[in-house]
Amino acid sequence: MTRIFLRHPWRDQSGITSLVFEENSGEITGFLGVVPRPMSFNGRPVRAAISSQFIVAPARRSTLAAVKLLQAFVSGPQDLSIADEANDASRKLLGSLGGSTALLYSLYWFRILQPARFLLSRAGGGMPRSIARTLLPVCRLIDAVTVRLPHSPLRRSEPSVIGIDLGTAHLLECLSRVPRRCALRPEYNERSLEWLLSVIAHNDECGDLRKVAVRNERGEVAGWYIYIVTPNGLGEVLQLGADERTIKLVLDHLFDDAARHGAAALSGRFEPSFVQQFHEKYSMFHHRGHWLLVHSNNSELAQAIHRGDAFLTRLEGEWSMRFRLIPQWPAPRQRKLRISYHEVPPVPLDVARSPS
Numbered sequence: 001m002t003r004i005f006l007r008h009p010w011r012d013q014s015g016i017t018s019l020v021f022e023e024n025s026g027e028i029t030g031f032l033g034v035v036p037r038p039m040s041f042n043g044r045p046v047r048a049a050i051s052s053q054f055i056v057a058p059a060r061r062s063t064l065a066a067v068k069l070l071q072a073f074v075s076g077p078q079d080l081s082i083a084d085e086a087n088d089a090s091r092k093l094l095g096s097l098g099g100s101t102a103l104l105y106s107l108y109w110f111r112i113l114q115p116a117r118f119l120l121s122r123a124g125g126g127m128p129r130s131i132a133r134t135l136l137p138v139c140r141l142i143d144a145v146t147v148r149l150p151h152s153p154l155r156r157s158e159p160s161v162i163g164i165d166l167g168t169a170h171l172l173e174c175l176s177r178v179p180r181r182c183a184l185r186p187e188y189n190e191r192s193l194e195w196l197l198s199v200i201a202h203n204d205e206c207g208d209l210r211k212v213a214v215r216n217e218r219g220e221v222a223g224w225y226i227y228i229v230t231p232n233g234l235g236e237v238l239q240l241g242a243d244e245r246t247i248k249l250v251l252d253h254l255f256d257d258a259a260r261h262g263a264a265a266l267s268g269r270f271e272p273s274f275v276q277q278f279h280e281k282y283s284m285f286h287h288r289g290h291w292l293l294v295h296s297n298n299s300e301l302a303q304a305i306h307r308g309d310a311f312l313t314r315l316e317g318e319w320s321m322r323f324r325l326i327p328q329w330p331a332p333r334q335r336k337l338r339i340s341y342h343e344v345p346p347v348p349l350d351v352a353r354s355p356s
């Protein structure tokens, strides 16, 4: 929490900080993590803030604590407030404060790459490991045939472009060129992008972070993608950059690369401008139970998001702010979770005072 909410590289964006709900007694009973994110809108700088880890102590639920925290958040100095991966409770609360749901960016695309292995991974939880291990070679065989059948919807095209490892400086260059079509876009520098990628890469549970730039035969950048393969075989795409001419080439390369790196299926945030290309590449669209919420006093900003005119990938969203409890192996028999407060540096948090 210290690293993500207090030591992030946008600390100098004064006034945009995480919030706690403090009772009159001084007790902290609620928290809303907030991280500023510089963006631009039609070339002009705008300040966005992403919220995460919204929580109120069970005993203080159904009071105004949650409302006060959200109210303090949306009244911050930022031009645009975003809550990504929000649940129904947050959606209702932010809606009551003038926020809205970005339905397009609350959808995900989904593509099965290795059908038999995908089914095995879904059934895996209820199946003894020895049986799953025995079935794996059979699944590999079925998959090898299925993805090569000429009329199979799961057929994978041989990529006609070359993938190269994407470094931070190169990603910055890609970001500055490819998504020009979007009115709202994130603005990074080398330090902030490096920090963001390192936070994601260090999350042990995630698996390997793959960052690939795709070049055509003339050596020009056709696009790029960033994804990880989670231990259950699902590839989570965090960012995808391309334009209308190159998206299919980039998707072919991504599907091939992800399958080679063990992904049975891939999923990523819906890209409104590429709906037809995803459809032609046999992807499905679905809702994963959480929402992207926006609040802004500038209606043009909110409208740009609602009409899908924003480069808002999962790299700009909540993915990097997730916490996972990483199991230790061998697991200690009884281990108490100890939280030490003394390491938190004296960075001021804004306080939403108790309503009473």
Ligand SMILES: CC(C)(COP(=O)(O)OP(=O)(O)OC[C@H]1O[C@@H](n2cnc3c(N)ncnc32)[C@H](O)[C@@H]1OP(=O)(O)O)[C@@H](O)C(=O)NCCC(=O)NCCS
Pocket: 053, 054, 055, 056, 057, 060, 061, 062, 063, 064, 065, 066, 067, 085, 086, 087, 089, 090, 092, 093, 096, 097
């Ligand atoms: C999400 C969470 C913070 C919401 O807090 P909560 O106290 O349960 O929020 P509620 O929906 O009960 O809203 C609080 C009260 O404010 C009221 N309220 C909502 N908007 C209001 C507004 N604009 N003005 C006045 N009152 C309002 C609600 O009606 C509710 O009162 P009620 O229970 O009498 O109907 C809390 O449930 C929680 O910590 N959950 C676990 C973690 C979690 O799911 N976090 C969200 C991740 S995205």
